[in-house]
Every structure is written in structure tokens, then in C-alpha cells.
Amino acid sequence: MRLLVTGTAGFIGFHLARRLLDDGHEVLGFDGLTDYYDVTLKQARHAELERRNGFHPVIGMLEDLPLLQKSVAEFAPERVFHLAAQAGVRYSIEHPETYISSNIVGTFHLLEALRAYPPKHLLFASTSSIYGANPDKPFSETARTDFPLSVYAATKRGAEALTHSYAHLFGIPTTCFRFFTVYGPWGRPDMALYKFVRAIEAGEPIDVYAEGKQTRDFTHVSDLIEGVVRL
Numbered sequence: 001m002r003l004l005v006t007g008t009a010g011f012i013g014f015h016l017a018r019r020l021l022d023d024g025h026e027v028l029g030f031d032g033l034t035d036y037y038d039v040t041l042k043q044a045r046h047a048e049l050e051r052r053n054g055f056h057p058v059i060g061m062l063e064d065l066p067l068l069q070k071s072v073a074e075f076a077p078e079r080v081f082h083l084a085a086q087a088g089v090r091y092s093i094e095h096p097e098t099y100i101s102s103n104i105v106g107t108f109h110l111l112e113a114l115r116a117y118p119p120k121h122l123l124f125a126s127t128s129s130i131y132g133a134n135p136d137k138p139f140s141e142t143a144r145t146d147f148p149l150s151v152y153a154a155t156k157r158g159a160e161a162l163t164h165s166y167a168h169l170f171g172i173p174t175t176c177f178r179f180f181t182v183y184g185p186w187g188r189p190d191m192a193l194y195k196f197v198r199a200i201e202a203g204e205p206i207d208v209y210a211e212g213k214q215t216r217d218f219t220h221v222s223d224l225i226e227g228v229v230r231l
Contacts, residue, residue: 001025001026001078001079002025002026002028002075002076002077002078003020003025003026003027003028003077003078003079003080003081004027004028004030004071004072004075004077004079004080004081004119005017005020005027005028005029005030005080005081005083006030006031006062006080006081006082006083006084006110007030007031007082007083007084007085007125008027008029008030008031008045008046008049008057009029009031009033009042009043009045009046010031010042010045010083010084010087010188011182011184011186011187011188011221012083012125012179012182012221012224012225013029013031013081013083013084014045014046014048014049014186015184015186015221015222015224015225016081016083016225016228016229017029017049017055018048018049018052019225019229020229021049021052021053021054021055022052023229024054025054026054026055026056027049027054027055027056028056028058028071028075028077029046029049029055029056029057029058030058030060030062030068030071030084031046031057031058031059031060031084032059032060032061032062032084033046033059034061034086036086036087036088036091037188037189037190038189041186041189045186056075058071061102061106062084062102062105062106062107062109062110063101063102063105063106063109064109065109065112065113068109068110068113069112069113069116071113072113072114072116072117073113073116073117076117077117077119078119078120079119079120079121079122079123080110080114080119080121080122080123081123081125081228082107082110082122082123082124082125083125084102084106085102085103085106085125085156086098086099086101086102086103086152086155087127087152087188088152088190089129089150089152089153091152091190092150092151092152092155093150093151096151099151099152099155100151100155103152103155103156103158103159104155104158104159104162107124107159107162107163108162111162111163111166111172114166114172115166115170115172118170118171118172119172119173120173121173121174121175122163122167122172122173122174122175123174123175123176123177123228123231124159124160124163124174124175124176124177125176125177125179126156126157126159126160126176126177126178126179127152127153127156127178127179128178128179128180128181129148129149129150129152129153129156130145130148130153130156130157130160130178131143131145131147132145132147132148132149132150132153133147133149134146134147141178145157145160160176163176175231177227177228177231179219179224180216180217180218180219181216181217181218181219182218182219182220182221182224183218183219183220183221184220184221184222185221187221193218195207
């Protein structure tokens with residue numbers, strides 16, 4: 001199949017694209033290679049994907065609607081995995097504008113491009129952060145999401161609402177999944193696992209959040225990708 005994956009230079013997008021390529025599909029990888037963290041890591045991921053047959057990279061921002069429309073029209077993807085986003089809860093406090101631009105405007109542009117060439121299935125990566133201040137624990141898919149506590153979470157919840165409206169108005173079959181904390185090879189350097197290891201190797205204290213009272217489940221990226229592919 002012809003599959004469009006946004007965010008192929010990102011941690012999860014890279015693993016998803018590699019799995020799809022290994023399964024014999026053609027993958028159009030759309031990524032802006034932004035400098036939120038080390039761009040050389042993102043370039044290395046793309047270089048790994050380019051070693052496989054069927055990978056077609058497009059370097060560009062989702063905010064560039066003409067490029068997005070051109071890419072969708074020429075490739076005509078049968079299924080679309082929308083993983084590109086500005087991530088990071090704490091970063092959104094200092095740089096909220098990048099989240100509005102990437103997560104809201106970028107998702108809107110993708111939906112507009114797909115409106116002209118509807119895929120058989122759109123799969124959109126949201127986040128567990130949207131549960132925010134919901135008091136019910138543990139979180140479940142049916143829990144309310146009216147209490148986001150960060151700009152990141154608010155933009156992801158808004159993007160979910162956009163995909164719902166486009167699915168209703170224009171008949172685009174859509175599935176949203178809410179990722180919890182993911183870890184594994186090729187991971188993001190700003191994630192806890194890597195920050196802990198760097199501090200341990202340097203003999204430095206580990207930053208502990210929520211006064212050490214926070215507990216959290218972690219998902220290995222291979223398990224996450226298996227679930228996404230099955231969907």
C-alpha cells in the first residue's frame with residue numbers, strides 16, 4: 001500500500017515508518033526536521049529509512065499548505081498516519097506559539113489536503129496529557145478531557161476535535177490514539193529515560209518531579225508500533 005506518515009524523523013514516526021517499509025509498503029515521509037532537539041538525530045533516523053526500498057522523504061512543514069497538497073495529490077496515500085507534532089509539556093510553557101502553529105494549523109492543513117484525496121483511513125496520534133486534571137485514575141479512553149493543563153495538551157485536544165469534525169463532514173474514516181510515555185532505541189533525548197542515564201553517568205543528581213510521588217507506566221516503542229499497525 002501507499003502510506004503517508006508525518007513525522008518520520010521523529011522517534012515514534014521513525015519506528016512506524018521502518019516497520020511499514022519492512023512489511024513491504026511504500027511510505028511517503030513528511031517531516032520538517034525542526035530543531036526542538038538535535039537535528040542530527042533526526043537526520044540519522046531518515047538516513048536509516050532511506051536504506052530501505054519504498055521510502056520517499058519530503059522535508060517540509062505542515063504549515064506549508066501548497067507543499068502538503070502537492071505531496072498528497074502526487075502520492076495519493078491509501079492510509080495516513082499523522083504523528084508530526086510539536087511535543088513536550090514543559091517546552092509549551094515558554095513557546096506556546098509553536099504548538100498552535102504545528103499541532104493546530106498543521107493538522108488543519110493536513111485535513112484540508114486529505115479532503116481532496118480522502119484516504120481509506122486516517123490515524124492520528126494524540127496524547128495522554130489531554131486527560132489533565134481529570135480526577136479519575138487510572139485514565140481510560142472514556143474519561144473526560146475537558147481539563148488540559150498545558151498548551152501542548154490543549155492543542156492536541158483541539159486537533160482531536162478537528163479530526164472528528166472532518167470525519168463527520170467529509171467522510172474520512174479516522175482513529176485517534178492517545179500515547180502514554182514511550183521509550184526505546186532512537187528515543188527523544190529530552191525524555192526521562194535518557195535524562196536519568198546522562199545524570200547517572202555524570203554522577204549528578206536526577207531531577208525528580210512531583211516531589212517523588214508521581215508514578216507512571218512506560219510503553220516500549222515496539223509494543224506501541226504493533227498496536228498502531230494493527231489499527
